[in-house]
Amino acid sequence: MKTVAGVALLLLCSSTFAADGGQEAFTARCLKCHGDSGTGTVMLARRLGKEKSLIESRTDLAPEFIRHVVRNGIVSMPAITRVEVTDDELKAITQYLTRPRP
Amino acid sequence: MKLTLPRGVSARSFDQAINAFTRIVGAQWVLNTDEDRTTYLDAYAPGNAETYAPSAAIAPQSVEEIQALLKVANEYKIPLWPFSRGKNLGYGASAPCMAGTVMLDLSRMKKIIDVDEKLAYCLVEPGVGFFDLYEHLQKNNIKLWMSIPANAWGSVIGNAMDRGLSYTPYGEHSKRVCGMEVVLPNGDVVRTGLGAMGNNVSWQLSQNAFGPSWDQMFMQSNFGIVTKMGLHLMPEPEATLSLSASLPNSDDIEWIIDTLAPLRLRGVIQHDANVGNGIRAATLRSLRDEWYKGKGPMPQAVIDEMHKKLGVGAWNFSVRFYGNEEVNDANAKILRREIAKHSAVEFRETRWQRGQPLARDSGAAVPSVNALQVVNWRGGRGGHIGFSPISPATGAHAIKQYRVARKRYEEHGFDYFGSFTIRERHLNHVTLCVYDRDDAEMTKNARSLMEVLVKDSAADGYGEYRAHVNYMDHIADTYDFNHHALWRLNETLKDAVDPNGILAPGKSGIWPKAMRGKRA
Numbered sequence: 001m002k003t004v005a006g007v008a009l010l011l012l013c014s015s016t017f018a019a020d021g022g023q024e025a026f027t028a029r030c031l032k033c034h035g036d037s038g039t040g041t042v043m044l045a046r047r048l049g050k051e052k053s054l055i056e057s058r059t060d061l062a063p064e065f066i067r068h069v070v071r072n073g074i075v076s077m078p079a080i081t082r083v084e085v086t087d088d089e090l091k092a093i094t095q096y097l098t099r100p101r102p
Numbered sequence: 103m104k105l106t107l108p109r110g111v112s113a114r115s116f117d118q119a120i121n122a123f124t125r126i127v128g129a130q131w132v133l134n135t136d137e138d139r140t141t142y143l144d145a146y147a148p149g150n151a152e153t154y155a156p157s158a159a160i161a162p163q164s165v166e167e168i169q170a171l172l173k174v175a176n177e178y179k180i181p182l183w184p185f186s187r188g189k190n191l192g193y194g195a196s197a198p199c200m201a202g203t204v205m206l207d208l209s210r211m212k213k214i215i216d217v218d219e220k221l222a223y224c225l226v227e228p229g230v231g232f233f234d235l236y237e238h239l240q241k242n243n244i245k246l247w248m249s250i251p252a253n254a255w256g257s258v259i260g261n262a263m264d265r266g267l268s269y270t271p272y273g274e275h276s277k278r279v280c281g282m283e284v285v286l287p288n289g290d291v292v293r294t295g296l297g298a299m300g301n302n303v304s305w306q307l308s309q310n311a312f313g314p315s316w317d318q319m320f321m322q323s324n325f326g327i328v329t330k331m332g333l334h335l336m337p338e339p340e341a342t343l344s345l346s347a348s349l350p351n352s353d354d355i356e357w358i359i360d361t362l363a364p365l366r367l368r369g370v371i372q373h374d375a376n377v378g379n380g381i382r383a384a385t386l387r388s389l390r391d392e393w394y395k396g397k398g399p400m401p402q403a404v405i406d407e408m409h410k411k412l413g414v415g416a417w418n419f420s421v422r423f424y425g426n427e428e429v430n431d432a433n434a435k436i437l438r439r440e441i442a443k444h445s446a447v448e449f450r451e452t453r454w455q456r457g458q459p460l461a462r463d464s465g466a467a468v469p470s471v472n473a474l475q476v477v478n479w480r481g482g483r484g485g486h487i488g489f490s491p492i493s494p495a496t497g498a499h500a501i502k503q504y505r506v507a508r509k510r511y512e513e514h515g516f517d518y519f520g521s522f523t524i525r526e527r528h529l530n531h532v533t534l535c536v537y538d539r540d541d542a543e544m545t546k547n548a549r550s551l552m553e554v555l556v557k558d559s560a561a562d563g564y565g566e567y568r569a570h571v572n573y574m575d576h577i578a579d580t581y582d583f584n585h586h587a588l589w590r591l592n593e594t595l596k597d598a599v600d601p602n603g604i605l606a607p608g609k610s611g612i613w614p615k616a617m618r619g620k621r622a
Binding site for chain 1 (some may be wrong): 130131135137138140141142143145146159161187188191195207210233255388389435469470471472474475477478482483484487551
C-alpha cells in the first residue's frame, strides 16, 4: 500500500477541468467522511499529517490512484461499489479532485 | 478477484442466469467484473475476505424487478444475499456466508415513502440511509428525531433488521419496526401486521393485530426480502439535559450498573444509557502507537497514564433526559442523588432547548461516521469484529462479564474494548476486537478470541445478539435448548418458504436442506 501511495505522489495531476457535477458528486458521496472533521480526514491526519488530511485540498492525487482507492479501499477505508458511486460519478469526482489549481 | 461459482451451479448455468438477470435490471446493474467482486468483500475481514467471495452483484430498483430476479434464481438455483447498503461493518459488511453467492444490492431502492409528523413514523425502502432520512427531516422541518447508531453510514432498514442499537429512547431499533413489505423467495409479496389488510389505515401505527406476528421473523433471518419498513420516530422533545461523567476504577462497573439499571427500569432514565471503557474512548481520539508500541495488550500502568492524559476514566457514561425542562431537572436530581451514594463524581452538563441547532452531545440524533475511527487503533489496514452478549441488568453480571472478557482479550494480545448498554431488564455488553489486517498472527488471534468468547458466554448462560458471518453457525449452536429445537424450527420454516434454498444460505446458521452439511 505504501508503494502505491508513493507512486501516486510522483504522478502529475490531471490537467482536465472539473467535470460538471464533480464537486456536487464529491459532496454527496465523499464529504461525510472527507469533510473538515470527517472520520477519513481525521484518520489521514493521524497517519499522514494534517497537511495531507483534507483530500479536497490536495494536489498530489492522480486520477488512477483515486479510482483505485475508491474501488479497492485503502487502509481503513472500505471499497465503494459501482452502485454506491457509479463510474460516471467517480469520473466526475476524479476530475474535480485533480482540477487545475492556481 | 476471480469468479467463484455458486456451489453446485455450472459455469453454463451461471452465465445463463447472469444473462437473464441482465435482461431484468440492465447491464449497468449487474456487476460481475473481478473488481466488482472485490468491492463486495468484507473490508474488515479477520483473515482472508475471499473465503466469502461473492460471484456477482445485482442491483434492482423495484419490487417487480426483485420478483423477476427471484424467478431466475429459483430456476438456476442461484443463491442470493440481499442487503440494504452493506455497511454492517464489524459483522461482515455485505459479505455472504457462502462463497459464490450473488449479492442482491438493494441500495438503489431509496424512496422515503412517507413521514408522518403527527403520528411520528416513517415508511422507507432499504436503500435509505441514516443521512438520507436525517436530511429529509431537516429539509422539510419535520420535528421528529431518529435513533442513529454510532456508525451512521448504513441503512435504516438494514440496521433495524440486524437489531442494531443506539443510546436513545428508541435505541433498540428492531422494537420500533412497525409493518413490513416482504418479497418471499417464491416471489409472493406480503405485508405484515395491519398491512395485510389491503385498505388498512393503521399499518405503521400498531405492531400487533390479528394472528401470528411476522415482523420479528424476518429479522436476522433468510425468509424474505424486506422492501418497505415502517419505523417509529421520536417526537422532538422540548428540551434535553445531558449528564456525563467518568469513573476511575475498573470495578466501578458493578455499582454504576446497579445504580443506573433500576433508574432505567423505573423510567427515571428514558433511554438506553451506555457505560464504556477508557480504551473505547481512546480509540476515537488517538492511535495506540501514541501510548504503547508493544505487541501484547497495553499494560495497566500505560492505560492509567493514557486515561489521565485524555481526561477519561476506566468507565465513562452519559445519561440524557428528554422532555419538559422541569421534569428533566427533577430526574437529573434523582440521578445525582443516587450516584452520590457511591461517588463524588463531577458531572459535565449539556443542555439543549427546542429551536437551538441540533448537536450530538445534546442527545439529538445527528448522523456521523466518526465511530469508524476505532479501526485505525492498531495501524495498518484496520479492522474490527464485534462480540456482544446479552445478560441480566445487574452489577454482578456486568463485572463478571467484564472480567472474563478482558482476560480473554488480553490472553489473545488485544486491548479490551467494551461498553454496556442498559435496557430495562438486560445489558448488551458490546465488545470490539480491533486488529491490523496486515498482521496475519493478529487476525488469527482475533478469530481464536471470537471462538473462545462464544464458548465462555454460552457456558455462563449469556447469548450473543448478533454475529459476524464467520460465527453465525457457532452462535446458532449455543442456542441449544431441547437439542437445538429453535434451530430445527428455523430450518423447517426455511424449507417451507424457500424450498430451493436460494435466499441467504447460512444467515444466522439457517441453511437450506441441501446445504445443511455446511454448518460449521
